[in-house]
Amino acid sequence: xxxxxxxxxxxxxxxxxxxxxxxxxxxxxxxxxxxxxxxxxxxxxxxxxxxxxxxxxxxxxxxxxxxxxxxxxxxxxxxxxxxxxxxxxxxxxxxxxxxxxxxxxxxxxxxxxxxxxxxxxxxxxxxxxxxxxxxxxxxxxxxxxxxxxxxxxxxxxxxxxxxxxxxxxxxxxxxxxxxxxxxxxxxxxxxxxxxxxxxxxxxxxxxxxxxxxxxxxxxxxxxxxxxxxxxxxxxxxxxxxxxxxxxxxxxxxxxxxxxxxxxxxxxxxxxxxxxxxxxxxxxxxxxxxxxxxxxxxxxxxxxxxxxxxxxxxxxxxxxxxxxxxxxxxxxxxxxxxxxxxxxxxxxxxxxxxxxxxxxxxxxxxxxxxxx
Ligand SMILES: [Zn+2]
Numbered sequence: 001x002x003x004x005x006x007x008x009x010x011x012x013x014x015x016x017x018x019x020x021x022x023x024x025x026x027x028x029x030x031x032x033x034x035x036x037x038x039x040x041x042x043x044x045x046x047x048x049x050x051x052x053x054x055x056x057x058x059x060x061x062x063x064x065x066x067x068x069x070x071x072x073x074x075x076x077x078x079x080x081x082x083x084x085x086x087x088x089x090x091x092x093x094x095x096x097x098x099x100x101x102x103x104x105x106x107x108x109x110x111x112x113x114x115x116x117x118x119x120x121x122x123x124x125x126x127x128x129x130x131x132x133x134x135x136x137x138x139x140x141x142x143x144x145x146x147x148x149x150x151x152x153x154x155x156x157x158x159x160x161x162x163x164x165x166x167x168x169x170x171x172x173x174x175x176x177x178x179x180x181x182x183x184x185x186x187x188x189x190x191x192x193x194x195x196x197x198x199x200x201x202x203x204x205x206x207x208x209x210x211x212x213x214x215x216x217x218x219x220x221x222x223x224x225x226x227x228x229x230x231x232x233x234x235x236x237x238x239x240x241x242x243x244x245x246x247x248x249x250x251x252x253x254x255x256x257x258x259x260x261x262x263x264x265x266x267x268x269x270x271x272x273x274x275x276x277x278x279x280x281x282x283x284x285x286x287x288x289x290x291x292x293x294x295x296x297x298x299x300x301x302x303x304x305x306x307x308x309x310x311x312x313x314x315x316x317x318x319x320x321x322x323x324x325x326x327x328x329x330x331x332x333x334x335x336x337x338x339x340x341x342x343x344x345x346x347x348x349x350x351x352x353x354x355x356x357x358x359x360x361x362x363x364x365x366x367x368x369x370x371x
Contacts, residue, residue, distance in 0.1 A: 003028045003119040010037040013054070021098040024091040024112065027058045031115040032154070040065065043103045050097065050104040058112030059165055062097050062104050062278075071106035072170055073277060074184040074246070076162075079130050079236055081117020085253055085262040086187030089271055093278065105280025107180075109169045111162060113236070116154065121258070123191075124155060130186075130250075131357070132159035133239040134232070163239060170244045183277070184240035184248040187270075189256045191350065194319035196225035196294060198270075201250040203238035204229045212370040214247050215293065216285040217277075222269030223251065225294045225320065227347070227363055288370075296320075296363035299344055304359040306333035309351055311360070319347045320363070330360060 006029045008016065014037045017026055026034070034057040042049050049065040058078070063069075075093070077086035090110050096102035117124050137159035140152050151157050170182055200223050202210060215226060232238060241248035254266060264271070276283050286292070309332045313321070322345035323329060329346060330337040341364050349360045 003031065005029060005031065008035070010035040013037055014039055017054070017098065021095040022091070023054075023060055023094045023098070023110075024087060027112050027115050028119055030057045031119050033057055041098055041100050044100040045103055048103055052098065055165060056161065058115050059161075060094060060110050061169060062108045062110075064104050064107070067105075068178055069106040070178065070180050071277070072180050072182045073106055073108045074111065074166055074169065074182075074240060075108065075187065075274065076111040076113055076184070076236060077187045078111075078115070078118050079113035079186060080123045080128075080188060081114045081119070081125075082121050082123055082256055083187075083189040084257060084259045085189050085264075085267060086251075087112065087118065088259070088262060088264070089187065089267055089274070092271075093274065097278075102275065103279045106278060107169075108278050109165070111165065113162065114155065114158060126153045127155045128353075128357075129155050129159055130236055131234045132156060133163060133234050133236050134242065136234040137163075162236065166240055166244070170240075170246070182240070182244055182246035184237060184244075184246045185274070186235070186237045186248070186250050188250060188252050189254050190252045190319055190348070191256055192316070192319060193255045194225075194252070196320050197254055198223045199225035199227060199252050199320070201227045201229055201235075201237065201252070203233065203235065203241040203248055203250070204231050205241065210368055210370040211247060212288050213285070214249070215370055216288055217273060217283060218249065218251075219286060219292055220269060220273045220284055221251070222267075224292055225296070227296045227298065228366065228368060230297055290367075294320075295366050295368050296345070296347075297366040298361055299341060299364045300337075300360075300362040301358060302330060302332075302337055302360040302362070304332060304351070304353055304355055304357060305335075306355070308333050309359060311349055311351055313346070313349075317346070317349075320345045322346075329362070332359075 038053040051063045053061045077090045114129050137156040237248040237250045240246040311330050312328050323339045327339045328336045343365045344362050347361045353359050
């Protein structure tokens with residue numbers, strides 16, 4: 001069933017949001033755009049005030065008014081529209097902030113990445129949004145006289161808007177002298193189950209060291225499996241990490257389920273940790289111990305080159321399942337793709353991608369020395 005689309009004025013939007021505190025509903029009923037507006041909220045616990053700014057559909061910023069914050073936090077969800085658990089988690093945090101039930105200590109930007117894809121319950125409408133950052137949205141665009149650059153589709157437009165929003169948020173002049181720390185957790189769920197239920201991808205840091213405290217934070221979120229990326233990508237988390245020096249991760253919180261079918265007790269660690277981060281409560285970080293983690297690095301990146309692309313494992317094989325060396329894991333036309341290293345495991349298989357796109361990654365266990 002289509003989500004009813006409305007066209008409310010800024011003051012009607014504000015009235016509705018303050019009444020219901022349901023930013024997801026407002027976003028879904030304005031899937032392509034929304035008038036900008038802002039208002040103030042007061043925390044019911046300590047009377048601290050915050051400014052709430054809605055910039056567009058799915059884009060809402062909370063800023064403390066009575067104190068300067070030392071952290072700038074971006075929490076994105078719905079970069080893939082059908083990944084509902086993170087959307088529900090973020091909408092609940094937004095709700096508590098609007099209702100004044102949660103103290104806001106640190107500036108926080110929430111992004112619902114792809115509202116039209118949420119509404120159709122699909123990963124994306126035309127193109128995978130999480131392959132369109134760091135300028136990829138403008139590749140293949142054309143210049144039209146009088147119109148400037150014309151981007152290929154709505155996902156390209158959205159990627160550009162999300163990039164600009166993150167830039168404005170991090171570079172806000174009023175906050176220049178604060179020398180604050182930047183964070184971006186891009187929250188997802190995976191298409192298939194995982195041997196390691198939750199895991200995170202740590203974007204390539206161009207030889208800067210991995211940050212121990214961030215790994216401890218992931219562990220507090222219930223995530224003990226970290227995949228270290230070893231090259232630049234077009235993902236959202238790499239964009240914030242590379243362009244703005246943010247502590248950034250793509251966080252995978254389990255398996256895709258429809259709205260209302262997520263067992264929220266599964267996410268207690270991540271909800272508690274994000275709540276503490278936003279509201280300035282002490283983070284419950286355990287002492288760093290490498291035995292607590294499983295670390296992997298990407299080994300093979302397998303793109304689809306032909307119509308006749310097949311995996312040689314079943315649909316219910318979970319992420320991080322490993323295969324003996326020399327196992328044929330896929331065929332692409334005539335070409336056989338085999339595992340080559342001890343402990344080599346598959347991750348993110350998707351045979352239905354367009355030709356030229358990534359169909360599979362393999363990962364191998366690694367040791368790292370975070371600082
Ligand atoms: Zn995703």
